[in-house]
Amino acid sequence: GAGVSQSPRYKVAKRGQDVALRCDPISGHVSLFWYQQALGQGPEFLTYFQNEAQLDKSGLPSDRFFAERPEGSVSTLKIQRTQQEDSAVYLCASSLLGFEQYFGPGTRLTVT
Amino acid sequence: GDSVTQMEGPVTLSEEAFLTINCTYTATGYPSLFWYVQYPGEGLQLLLKATKADDKGSNKGFEATYRKETTSFHLEKGSVQVSDSAVYFCARHPLKTSYDKVIFGPGTSLSVIP
Numbered sequence: 001g002a003g004v005s006q007s008p009r010y011k012v013a014k015r016g017q018d019v020a021l022r023c024d025p026i027s028g029h030v031s032l033f034w035y036q037q038a039l040g041q042g043p044e045f046l047t048y049f050q051n052e053a054q055l056d057k058s059g060l061p062s063d064r065f066f067a068e069r070p071e072g073s074v075s076t077l078k079i080q081r082t083q084q085e086d087s088a089v090y091l092c093a094s095s096l097l098g099f100e101q102y103f104g105p106g107t108r109l110t111v112t
Numbered sequence: 113g114d115s116v117t118q119m120e121g122p123v124t125l126s127e128e129a130f131l132t133i134n135c136t137y138t139a140t141g142y143p144s145l146f147w148y149v150q151y152p153g154e155g156l157q158l159l160l161k162a163t164k165a166d167d168k169g170s171n172k173g174f175e176a177t178y179r180k181e182t183t184s185f186h187l188e189k190g191s192v193q194v195s196d197s198a199v200y201f202c203a204r205h206p207l208k209t210s211y212d213k214v215i216f217g218p219g220t221s222l223s224v225i226p
Binding site for chain 1: 154155156157158201203211212213214215216217218219
């Protein structure tokens with residue numbers, strides 16, 4: 001079946017613009033994670049959903065970052081008033097509870 | 113806090129050479145440990161895992177043993193191939209959470225030359 005998909009794959013935003021990044025998890029996966037991967041670094045946890053409930057948003061770097069998963073399937077990560085330090089690859093992963101996480105290809109965000 | 117440390121790269125090896133990538137973790141307990149791999153242009157994939165002390169994870173010729181005495185989970189392969197060129201991430205679950213977020217190390221880039 002299809003894996004985790006993310007769109008867009010690449011996004012260039014001017015500083016101050018808002019962006020929205022989409023994640024389509026594997027059908028039936030309860031858990032959904034967002035990670036941020038800066039260049040040359042390992043991914044860092046941003047937020048976690050169990051179905052539509054956002055159970056942990058401790059990794060969101062500022063209140064400019066907002067994530068939602070209103071129907072327990074597709075998730076959107078929104079970044080308001082983008083800054084240069086937001087440039088990174090944003091990874092989405094999904095899993096059945098307690099099982100392996102499957103990662104999407106990521107969205108590479110460049111803020112100019 | 114919960115973290116993993118892994119050897120810095122990049123690592124360059126000739127084909128058929130022996131590979132070791134060191135990884136250590138900080139913990140007062142026994143977290144699940146993982147190695148993930150990121151091939152060029154592809155997403156992260158789970159390579160292997162171990163969920164308790166003395167477990168050995170293995171996949172595609174790679175192995176890692178969970179050693180509580182040294183808080184380590186070193187990745188090894190006896191004979192690397194060009195197709196093993198990728199970035200390898202040591203990772204763990206945190207303690208004291210009821211769900212399975214992953215804490216990653218900084219990654220080690222491996223290049224295998226013919």
